[in-house]
Amino acid sequence: MDGIVFFATTRLDAVVEFYTERIGASVWLEQPDCTILQSGNFRFGFCERRTAETDGILTFVVDSREAVDDRYASLSDVGESPPTYNETYEIYQCFLSDPEGRTVEIQVFE
Numbered sequence: 156m157d158g159i160v161f162f163a164t165t166r167l168d169a170v171v172e173f174y175t176e177r178i179g180a181s182v183w184l185e186q187p188d189c190t191i192l193q194s195g196n197f198r199f200g201f202c203e204r205r206t207a208e209t210d211g212i213l214t215f216v217v218d219s220r221e222a223v224d225d226r227y228a229s230l231s232d233v234g235e236s237p238p239t240y241n242e243t244y245e246i247y248q249c250f251l252s253d254p255e256g257r258t259v260e261i262q263v264f265e
Contacts, residue, residue, distance in 0.1 A: 163204035
């Protein structure tokens, strides 16, 4: 079974541009007021609404610590927390913010 996570947005164009141009996702499907994006097996959509939903974390899993470091370096202008090792979950991770303030995590399982 596949799935999609949707978020309401007040800045559809800016959010889609962030995830496609900066994160590297691709457009999977365009709908009248929604865009569904895909990164690997992760599908997530944004729909134009009067208020934005910014709760939760969009987590992107990469293959190595170097990939986490590279992503953070290219996105440091929106960085919230530089790459660190999380002993509890045995992951290497960093945190960013998208144009509406949603938390974005880049991580690798170790």
